[in-house]
Amino acid sequence: MTPLTTHSLNTPFLGYAYHKIILDETGKPHDFIYLEVSPYFEALTGIPTNGIIGKRVREVIPGIENSEFDWIAFYGKIALEGGEAEIEQYEALLKRWFRIYAYSDKKFFFATFFIDITKQKENELELQKLTQAIEQNPACVVITDIQGNIEYVNPQFTQNTGYTKEEVKGKNPRILQSGKHPKEFYQQLWKTISSGNVWRGEFLNVKKSGELYYESATISPIFNDQHQIVNYVAIKEDITEKKIIEQELIKAKERAEEHERLKTAFLQNMSHEIRTPLNAISGFTQLLANPNITAEKRRNYGAIIQSNVHYLISIVTDILTMAALETGQEKIILSEVNINDLIIGLLHVFKQQTVNKPIAFYVTPSLNDNDAEIYTDRTKLNQILNNLLSNAIKFTDQGFIDFGYTLKTETTPWMLQFYVKDSGIGIAKENYEKIFERFHQADSSISRVYGGNGLGLAICKGLVELMGGKIWVESTAGKGSTFYFTIPYQPVNITKKSETNSHSTKKTILVAEDEEINYLLVVEFLNELNYNLVHAKNGKEAVEIAQNEPNIAIILMDIKMPEMPGDEAAQMIKSLHPNIPILAVSAYALNKERAKYENIFDGYLTKPLERDNFLNYITKFIEKDV
Ligand code: ADP
Numbered sequence: 016m017t018p019l020t021t022h023s024l025n026t027p028f029l030g031y032a033y034h035k036i037i038l039d040e041t042g043k044p045h046d047f048i049y050l051e052v053s054p055y056f057e058a059l060t061g062i063p064t065n066g067i068i069g070k071r072v073r074e075v076i077p078g079i080e081n082s083e084f085d086w087i088a089f090y091g092k093i094a095l096e097g098g099e100a101e102i103e104q105y106e107a108l109l110k111r112w113f114r115i116y117a118y119s120d121k122k123f124f125f126a127t128f129f130i131d132i133t134k135q136k137e138n139e140l141e142l143q144k145l146t147q148a149i150e151q152n153p154a155c156v157v158i159t160d161i162q163g164n165i166e167y168v169n170p171q172f173t174q175n176t177g178y179t180k181e182e183v184k185g186k187n188p189r190i191l192q193s194g195k196h197p198k199e200f201y202q203q204l205w206k207t208i209s210s211g212n213v214w215r216g217e218f219l220n221v222k223k224s225g226e227l228y229y230e231s232a233t234i235s236p237i238f239n240d241q242h243q244i245v246n247y248v249a250i251k252e253d254i255t256e257k258k259i260i261e262q263e264l265i266k267a268k269e270r271a272e273e274h275e276r277l278k279t280a281f282l283q284n285m286s287h288e289i290r291t292p293l294n295a296i297s298g299f300t301q302l303l304a305n306p307n308i309t310a311e312k313r314r315n316y317g318a319i320i321q322s323n324v325h326y327l328i329s330i331v332t333d334i335l336t337m338a339a340l341e342t343g344q345e346k347i348i349l350s351e352v353n354i355n356d357l358i359i360g361l362l363h364v365f366k367q368q369t370v371n372k373p374i375a376f377y378v379t380p381s382l383n384d385n386d387a388e389i390y391t392d393r394t395k396l397n398q399i400l401n402n403l404l405s406n407a408i409k410f411t412d413q414g415f416i417d418f419g420y421t422l423k424t425e426t427t428p429w430m431l432q433f434y435v436k437d438s439g440i441g442i443a444k445e446n447y448e449k450i451f452e453r454f455h456q457a458d459s460s461i462s463r464v465y466g467g468n469g470l471g472l473a474i475c476k477g478l479v480e481l482m483g484g485k486i487w488v489e490s491t492a493g494k495g496s497t498f499y500f501t502i503p504y505q506p507v508n509i510t511k512k513s514e515t516n517s518h519s520t521k522k523t524i525l526v527a528e529d530e531e532i533n534y535l536l537v538v539e540f541l542n543e544l545n546y547n548l549v550h551a552k553n554g555k556e557a558v559e560i561a562q563n564e565p566n567i568a569i570i571l572m573d574i575k576m577p578e579m580p581g582d583e584a585a586q587m588i589k590s591l592h593p594n595i596p597i598l599a600v601s602a603y604a605l606n607k608e609r610a611k612y613e614n615i616f617d618g619y620l621t622k623p624l625e626r627d628n629f630l631n632y633i634t635k636f637i638e639k640d641v
Contacts, residue, residue, distance in 0.1 A: 030059040030129045036087075036094035037071065044091020046071045050124075059131050061109050076108055083107065093117050094125040103132065112136040155230075157249040158237075161209075163187050166246065175230075175253050177223030188249070193221040208236050208247055217254070229258045281454035281469060288330055288468055292323035333470045336398070337453065340477035347392045347482060351507050354431070355380040355387040357397065358419060359535070365404050365416070374411060377531045379419030379550045383542045386422075388507040389431070395478045396502065399486075400433065402471040403498045407437035414438025414495070417552070422504060430484065430501040441492040451476040451486065475500065522568035522637070523547040527557035527584065528600070529576045533622070537571065537600075540626050544634075554579030561588045567595050568637045572616070574601040585615050596636040600624070 033051035036044050049067050057064040062075055072079055072087070079086060084104050093100055099118035106113065115129040149156050155175045158167040165183045173179050176191060183190065192201075196219065207214040213235040221227055230251045237246040299316040302308065308316075339345040362378050369376075380387060400418070407416045418435040442450060454469040472486075479486040479500045490496035524546045528534040534550055541548060549564060551557035555578040561567060570588065574581040585597045599616040609619055620632060 025054050027055045027058060028130055029053070030056050030131075031126065032056060033126045034072075034090065034094075034124070036091050036123050036125065038091075044087050044095070046073050046087060047090060047094075047125075048072075049075065059129070060113075061111065078108060090117060090125050090127075093119045094123050097122070103136075105136070153252075155249075155251045155253070157188060157251070159188065159247045159249075161244055161246070163189075163205075163247070175222070175228070175251070176220075182223075191218070191220040191222075193219050193227055195219040195227075204234065208234050209244070211236055211238075211244065218251075228253055228255045230254065277452070277454040277469070284454075285330075285334075285468055289327065292327045295323045296320050296327075330468065333468060333474060336474050337470050337477070340474065340481070345477070345481060348394070349390045349505075350393055351388060352391050352393045352396065353384065353388050354391075354396075354420065355382070355384055357393070358400070361397075361400055361404060361418075365408065369408055369416075372408070372411075373413040374408070375415040375531070377415060377417040377419075377550070377552060378535070379417070379421075379548075380538065381419065381421045381548055383545070385508060386506060390505040390507060391502060392482060395482060399475045399478050399500060400435070402475050403435040403500075406471060406498075407435050407439065407496075411437040411439030411495070419550075423501065429504040431504045432499060432501045434497055434499045436495065436497040438495040441494050442488060442490040442496050443492050444490075447488055447490070450488070523549055523564055523566050524637075525549050525551060525557060525560055525564065525567050525570045527551040527554065527570065527576065527581060528573045529553055530573075533573070536624065540624065540629055544630075553577045554581055554584030557581075557584045558587045561592060561595070567592070569633060570595060570597040571600050571620070571633070572597055574599055574612070582612055582615050589615070598633065598636065 031051075031053035032049060034047040034049055037046040037048060039045040048069060048071055050069075052064050052067060056062070056067075067075060084106065086106075089100070089102075097119050099116065101114075101116050103112065103114050105111070110133075111131055112133045112135075113129045114132045115127050117125055117127045119125040149169050152169055152171060155171040156167070156169040157165060157172060159165050164185050164187060168178075168180050168183055172183075178190070204214050204216070213233060215233050216231075218230045218232055219227060220230055231254045232249055232251040234247055234249040236244040237248055239245045299320050303313065303316050303320075336345065358378050358380055362376055366376050404416070404418065407418075414437070416435070416437045418433070420431050420433040423430045423432050451472045453473040475498075476486050479502065482502045484501035484503070486498065486500035488496055488498050524541060524544075526534060526537050526548060528537065528550070529552055538548055546568065547566075549560055549567075551560050553576045554572075557570065557572065558579070561570065570585075572581040572585050576584075581599065581601070585599070588595065588597060596617040597615075598618040598620055599612050600620045600622065601612075602622040612619065618632065618636065620629065
């Protein structure tokens with residue numbers, strides 16, 4: 016092939032040059048000489064062409080031999096071996112990109128055709144940079160067409176949503192909707208972007224896995240040269256973690272504010288609670304100083320002062336206990352405690368406190384005296400029950416207060432679950448947890464009506480937790496509340512414990528009796544038999560218990576009871592469990608009365624009960640089980 020004449024290459028786009036290669040003494044290409052260059056060579060390369068012909072490239076472009084690309088070797092190979100080659104190469108000395116076609120028409124000679132592709136290359140690189148910036152962006156990028164169908168998503172989108180590029184292409188981003196935003200929210204969004212504006216906002220969206228997540232998003236239209244919208248681009252960031260932290264901060268702030276508010280209310284309340292008895296003490300002490308008052312008045316004043324002093328002491332004790340609990344100074348002191356004695360003692364104390372209120376008291380000690388002997392902190396247990404019972408009395412105007420415990424054997428260690436149940440004003444569900452916080456009263460108006468400092472339950476909680484248990488409440492507002500708390504069951508009598516361990520398989524005696532004193536008497540009588548005792552306070556309860564309790568050996572049923580009389584309850588139970596013996600226990604002593612019940616009951620016991628007869632009689636019915 017003969018070289019083209021430069022004349023035929025008189026075009027500003029295409030450059031041409033013809034060269035001869037020069038070898039060193041070892042025969043390796045070392046330089047090349049320009050033999051011919053086209054008219055626009057200078058414009059295309061930036062190399063002055065004046066006098067270039069006959070010059071060596073090392074001269075024309077000083078430093079070319081050290082260039083990143085070894086031009087001399089590249090062309091040398093073609094010139095020596097023949098053939099042709101095509102490359103795209105940047106030359107830093109010329110600051111240009113070239114696309115070059117080189118060939119050799121005869122040994123030692125080579126021609127080049129080239130175009131300057133710097134602009135195109137820069138565009139390409141810029142595009143590549145932009146693409147990478149989007150592909151590798153930590154923000155999620157979604158590009159849709161003007162209908163909202165997805166054309167592009169970056170890898171972060173897959174990371175955030177779990178959907179791959181292929182899965183979402185052509186789909187509407189609607190697939191991410193969680194249903195947590197109203198229709199108007201999306202309408203507003205579309206109105207904004209379709210009118211050419213940028214929308215900024217937050218989504219609560221759903222991932223492919225169904226998990227919800229928060230996104231902060233900027234959605235903007237993309238315009239073409241005619242200023243028509245051709246695409247929409249959404250740049251989004253997963254802000255779930257931020258949101259959670261934000262919500263926690265808000266909660267913490269609210270808690271701090273609430274605490275502050277409670278503290279203020281507590282101080283005001285405390286000031287009132289302390290001043291009232293102090294005022295009485297101070298006033299009546301002054302009156303006592305008067306030498307002319309009668310002896311009776313003196314006694315009365317003394318009693319008033321006494322009771323106010325007691326009240327003050329209880330407040331101070333509460334504050335000190337709370338402080339000791341909070342600073343970790345309250346310690347457990349174990350001793351042997353008979354919890355049956357403890358609750359019966361409390362029963363007597365609290366009954367006296369309610370002589371003026373129409374409140375019936377029930378207690379249910381469910382273990383026999385031997386098993387009820389446990390190691391625990393007597394003072395603390397007493398303090399907890401005292402607080403709960405005081406509250407029960409305070410918040411109950413009429414009805415009943417029922418307290419006691421049951422042994423829970425489903426957990427290790429076994430736990431005693433105490434309860435204090437009342438028929439008082441009850442507690443709204445939203446306050447179930449709050450009332451155990453310091454200074455908290457379910458309703459600030461409560462303190463005005465009922466008094467109190469809001470420390471009682473916080474102390475109970477502190478003490479119960481220190482003893483290794485839990486405390487909680489269940490209630491129906493207006494109907495009454497039941498407070499429960501647990502403590503570990505540590506029986507004193509280990510030898511007896513093995514017997515107690517068979518508690519779960521131990522048989523149960525159900526005693527249906529509305530009079531608490533009568534029930535206690537039966538409990539005392541049955542103490543020496545190794546049975547669980549369950550107390551029903553009326554016929555209806557007896558039926559319910561018989562339905563749920565699997566292991567009943569015998570039922571002792573009072574006849575005259577509220578809600579449902581004993582005979583009716585017995586008939587219902589018989590229809591469910593014909594084999595459980597049911598004995599009537601009644602004060603109806605007349606034969607005529609008894610005859611009426613013969614077909615219903617398996618036996619009949621007449622009140623007043625006599626211990627030995629009673630035990631003999633009932634063991635006949637349960638002997639086979641003992
Ligand atoms: P206080 O000294 O105010 O009684 P507590 O900590 O003992 O403080 O009780 C906190 C709040 O819990 C009471 O103010 C009351 O709103 C509610 N509460 C406690 N016990 C009962 C109950 N047996 N019946 C109804 N509400 C109760």
